Amino acid sequence: MWDRKILRKIRKQVKAILALEKTMQELTDEQLAAKTEEFRQRLTNGETLDDILVEAFAVAREASRRVIGLHPYPVQLIGGIVLHNGDVAEMRTGEGKTLTAVMPIYLNALSGKGVHIITVNEYLAQRDAELNKPIFDFLGISIGVNLRDYTPQFKREAYAKDVTYTTNAELGFDYLRDNMVRSFKDKVQRGLNFSIVDEADSVMIDEARTPLIISGGSKNRTPLYQASDAFSKSLVPEDYKIDWESKQIALTVTGVRKAQAYFNLKNLFDIENSELFHHIQNALRANYVFKLDVEYVVKDGEIVLVDQFTGRLMAGRVYSDGLHQAIQAKEKVNIQQETTTVATITYQNFFRLYNKLSGMTGTAKTEEEEFVKIYNMRVICIPTNKSIIREDMPDYVFATLNAKFKALINEVKERNDKGQPILIGTANVDVSERISNMLRLEGIRHEILNAKNHAREAEIISKAGEFHAVTLATNMAGRGTDIKLAPGVNEIGGLAVLGTERNEARRIDNQLRGRAGRQGDPGFSRFYVSIEDDLIMRFGGEKLKKIFASLGDDFIKSKMLTRSITRAQQKIEGLNFDARKNLLDYDNVIAQHREAMYAQRDKILTSESVLDILKTMHRTVARDLLKIFSKVQGREQYIDYQALVTGTQNKLLKQGTLEPEVLKKMLPEEVIDLISEKAFEFYLEKRARLNEVIINQIEYATLLQVFDRFWTEHIDGLSKLRAGIHLRGYAQLNPLQAYIEEASKLFSLMTINIAHQVLIMLHSIDPDQIQVRSEEKILDTVLASNPETKTKIG
Ligand code: ADP
Ligand code: MG
Helix, strand or coil: CCHHHHHHHHHHHHHHHHHCHHHHHHCCHHHHHHHHHHHHHHHHCCCCHHHHHHHHHHHHHHHHHHHHCCCCCHHHHHHHHHHHCCCEEECCCCCCHHHHHHHHHHHHHCCCCCEEEEECCHHHHHHHHHHHHHHHHHHCCCEEECCCCCCHHHHHHHHHCCEEEEEHHHHHHHHHHHCCCCCHHHCCCCCCCEEEEECHHHHHHHHHHCCEEEEEEEECCHHHHHHHHHHHHCCCHHHEEEECCCCEEEECHHHHHHHHHHCCCCCCCCHHHHHHHHHHHHHHHHHHHCCECCCEEEECCEEEEECCCCCCEECCCCCCCCHHHHHHHHCCCCCCCEEEEEEEECHHHHHCCCCEEEEEECCCHHHHHHHHHHHCCCEEECCCCCCCCCEECCCEEECCHHHHHHHHHHHHHHHHHHCCCEEEEECCHHHHHHHHHHHHHCCCCCEEECCCCHHHHHHHHHCCCCCCCEEEEECCCCCCCCCCCCCCHHHHCCEEEEECCCCCCHHHHHHHHCCCCHHHCCEEEEEEEECCCHHHHHCCHHHHHHHHHHHCCCEECCHHHHHHHHHHHHHHHHHHHHHHHHHHHHHHHHHHHHHHHHHHHHHHHHCCCCHHHHHHHHHHHHHHHHHHCEEEECCEEEECHHHHHHHHECCCECCCCCCHHHHHCCCHHHHHHHHHHHHHHHHHHHHHCCCHHHHHHHHHHHHHHHHHHHHHHHHHHHHHHHHHHHHCCCCCCCHHHHHHHHHHHHHHHHHHHHHHHHHHHHHCCCHHHHCCCCHHHHHHHHHHCCCCCCCCCC
16 A cells, blocks of 8 residues: 555665665764764754654664674664654564664664563563663663563663563553552653554554453352353253354343243343343353363463464453353352452553554554554555565365364474474464374474463474474464574475464464565465364355365365455454454543543642642532532422531531522522632631641542542443443444443543542541541541442532
């Protein structure tokens, strides 16, 4: 699309960078390193990053040559510029993306606002930081690594550096945690300026399907899960219907009847049964749609999710809305108490917080629409340094899984006999185990990678290019590690990649093929496909089965089938995009609330005094009081000022400050003004009798505590709202619209409730009583007075 036009412009810049090569080489080390200070100066004097791009790239390029002996190729300069421009650079595996990033990192680090390099695991974060550190040390750019088990102090130091290497998960969790701190100085991050996401498709697309969640307190519903599970297991296939394409399951008429009998209900669909209905639904999905060792594995009594695209185990990730517990019930492991969400964000909305965002990966073009629509990033294909000579062969198609695996093992044997290294790509751990067993029977030595232990697997896969090496890997396993060919392997065809089935996305297939034939190496790739593969079964496999039955153990190379596989993949890619888009649509609603709350919270944390916030809250409450005390008599609506005055007396208002008779004669807006003014005065009077330092602390702590508590309840409420929204009868509205409307009501309600709660707590401070106690006691007393049920003044 736009690649050619953009590349033309970038090539001009690359030319200019290359033209500086000699000048840069003539500089002494000191002179070259001194460029950093010069650039910083020029930026202070008003030049922009774009103004100094060419020179800065030339400097970083030369520094790389001198310090680590790698001279970035022109295509790497192109990639670097794409990254600086905030787009996705699609560069094939082995093209040297780690080094490519050095130049835009250097340029953007000069601004001093921070550059984050995001990798998929901590092993890669550390590795890449180590690889590039000498260059940055030389240039006087500080670099840090942020890891999961670091103390806040360590994390803060890592984020304070010009450049920070870390993982997507850690970065997101740090962000959420930073918005839960009690004091501004406890934050570890210092803003989100520029980031480069490595393996961008994996992070920004695949992982973006599950939001980041920090959980808090819990509630125990174990019996309900067990009952729903037992009920589901009692069903026969006629009782439910599964739509494999969308992975939805529903009870049939007989199923509904059984449910009503089992749980002794009149009507399962009654709104009062909606929680049970939700549980049954989850139990059905757990038992009949989600498969052990495919969607999840059981490891040490825990359910661990498997990424459907990559086969990688997603430790710590859980299904939401009770599905996880339903699966735990199914597998008879300990049922985790359902936790409440304390903080949450989707990756999509997290990444959007950056001033500038860029990504690099070997495979992104097929997902360009998503990158553009969700992240506003274009995908630019960068030409390879040397042309690719890998042979990508057409798929072999078999009738059965058995025939497929048998033939696959034969090809492995043949190639292995010649000494050719082979990488077998599997879709999940299950298939890996199966192939491994078959290889063992044949006496073929091999290694298995499941993306469990990154450092060890990186070491194994780096040897996958040696003579006679046979390596079995799920898709993410060893990603990011170079497979270097042993001397002589070139002559026997390089690395051979064999795929055991086509994956759900074309991107993952391409990623697998791309493991071979790097930097102009010879290489080979072929996918083994059978009609019984999940992908084909999901899209009309039953019909094909008959047609292909006559094949026996033989295979065909069917263009027709290959085309329909591609179509099926496109369809799934589309469905998955929709699912992520849907997730995002809903998260966008919370995102607005989150931004408002986090901004308010930051304001509290950074203000010398929170009095102006309290003043506003007095107004909010005053306005609400008029609502609370408005009454309807006959057709007439009026405000019961007598009740208002009595109800707030001595709590919010000093006795005798307001006369109901006077209020009656005023306009409502005037009354609001008057009440909030008098109430605030009353508060100021009380607080003036307390030590300024102490009351400041109390106000601060009270605000934070109330904010956080209500916010947590709000997001919990929203997730319930979301789960049940389709059950509600909104005739004209689609569920998303209904959700948006309800959510915004809940949000205004929360704002009002927060104001009420804060004022209740602060106005209940009795200076006479409190003076005699020690300082911490006062704080404890106020915070402990926090009533669990929401009450309102009045
Ligand atoms: P990618 O992430 O694109 O798959 P890597 O960054 O892992 O690739 O680099 C692959 C290999 O290429 C590494 O061994 C690296 O040292 C090497 N490499 C990268 N750039 C250059 C270069 N300009 N000259 C020589 N070798 C390079
Ligand atoms: Mg890489």
